[in-house]
Amino acid sequence: MLDAPVVGLGLDIGREAARRAARQWPQHAFAVADLWQEWPVKNAAADLVLSIFAPKNFAETTRVLAPGGWLAMVYPGSHHLVELKDFFGLMRQHQGKGRHYTDMVRR
Secondary structure (H helix, E strand, O other): OOOOOOOEEEEEEEEHHHHHHHOOOOOEEEEOOOOOOOOOOOOOEEEEEEEEEOOOOHHHHHHHEEEEEEEEEOOOOOOHHHHHHHHHHOOOOOOHHHHHHHHHOOO
């Protein structure tokens, strides 16, 4: 658990990703964490949670967001990594994923 106030905290399950981010943005803090588990963040400590192509753990997001805080979420669209899908048959987009996220947030 981080006790010192920080302007930005990045969480990633990849150790190397956290190291690279820390070198790139030394003014922020970075930690290795499994986003499906409890995050190493105090309750109601975040004014903004930014989720970019990351697992959507809405229970933890709710726990760490301060009252009036914001969630900004980025998820892949229908043409995300289309080259991999078209050439290799990889990266299938699930139908209705955006609607699924919206439904999960409203719970």
